[in-house]
Amino acid sequence: MGELDALYEEIILDHYRSPRNRAPGLSGEDAQVHHSNPLCGDELDVRIRIRDGVLDGLAYDGDGCSISLASASAMSVAVLGRPVEDVLGLVEEFRLMMHGEQPGRADDLGDSMVFEGVARFPVRVKCALLGWMALRDAIDTFRRGDDANDVTHEDQHE
């Protein structure tokens, strides 16, 4: 069971059982995106609110495995209240970590650091990345001047 402990760290299970910022809606949202992974059937909605260049609101909801939902929960805590550019930097740090690289901003990633072990389970990497890729897309969507986007991940997230 040792292998499994690396995948299901206690912090991950805690975010799964007691999700932070999981809500079906967000008042005054600027953009919402729906991301799905047909391979495993994960579905995730992410809604964001940006005020004066700061990510001041984020809510997510969906149907997915413990890794995808816990990762979205931990992500929400790490990114809320940060300037948008800073958020995008953290997204990139997390993405690199899931591809086996040493992340540069461990303190800022916070609980999201525990997903480092998931990188050893290639089929679950896309689960851990789902929320982060949806967040990056929500910011892109907002910057394009749109308010909604729908993305299906056919393969490994990049």
Add this chain to the structure above:
Amino acid sequence: MPIDVAAIRTEFPTLAREVRGERLVYLDSAATSQTPEAVLAAMERYYRTSRSNVHRGVYLLAEEATDAYEGARTALARLVGADPRGVVFTKNATEACNLIAYGYVRRTLGPGDALLCTVMEHHANMVPFVHAANDRGFEVRYVPVTEDGHLDLAEAARLVADGRVRFAAFTHVSNTLGTINDVPGLAALVRDANPDAVVHVDGTQAVPHLPVDVAALGVDSYALTGHKMFGPTGIGALVADPALLERMEPMLTGGEMIRDVTLTGATWNDVPHRFEAGTPMIAEAAGLTAAVAFLEELGPDAVRAHEVELGATFLAALADADGITVHGPTTMAERGAAISFSVDGVHPHDVGAMLDARGVCVRVGHHCCKPLMRELGINATVRASLHVYNDADDLEPLLDGLAAARAMFAVGRSA
């Protein structure tokens, strides 16, 4: 003769290995079966002693290779009660379904025509026809699935009533719900409304587990695959009425499939060779012959009897377990041994990970049945599927993993 699981297991080398320090519990035969020694030996024999190309060879090795390849056609035809001239080798059942979609449906159906399909189909027996419909402008009508996991035949009768259904495609045994469909009943219903309608059946999940006689089923075409019936990957077949094959155009052209070629055209070889362009899968055919012999030796009736008994044990245990919902028919008389279920409060991916840690292999996901998943209102299921090498010893590790998954993920979850 009843199935002797302990003896059978010794013929499957993979089953002797350990996974993560645990005994391998292989419950994924609906995805692909394991390979017995006899099949490995047959493929190795071709590569070690008879390696050469088939047809047109004037030397002994080429004769042996041709016999190995054509022998598979005869063996497969015998197993499913078909004419060997109606057996077209493909790389898998998906290609077999595409062959009839490209060779027949696309050239025959057009605006004003309809094709009957069902909501429970594997994508392989749905997408080629939907694709054709979108290109050719005919209509696709779907037989719905009832609450208890059966095709709604009353609704099917309404769907064919106007006589416009010229082709029907449906599965013999559902890869997700396990349902054994009433193939002769649905075929008769389609033909009562239109005597010229062509009936195509996906037999992928039937041939490895049940006695199948395509003549008795009364269908025109039947797709199957070798790798779920103890054979190698890379070989399947479209088993069709030779008269239907005569009316079909090839999907692939080139070597082997021609009678004559000029600079401006070509004439086709006889059926079934017209549909087998290029060097075929010779070693795989040799392996398939051995797989057919393996199945015949066990006896399809004995295989079915074993799965009915073991499936009932699994179904009863899953019904007793906390938080497990089995999808599809509840008695083995109505179903095969692919058992899909949901674990309350736990995503199938997490169930799969917990089972993997115990050496238990199951499939999690949509099982290439997205329309059916939508109908069931879920994204994914866990599927445990049985075969002749499984027995009641495989049940405990499964139940143990399911209980552990419930304890880890479902208990104390607040959202």
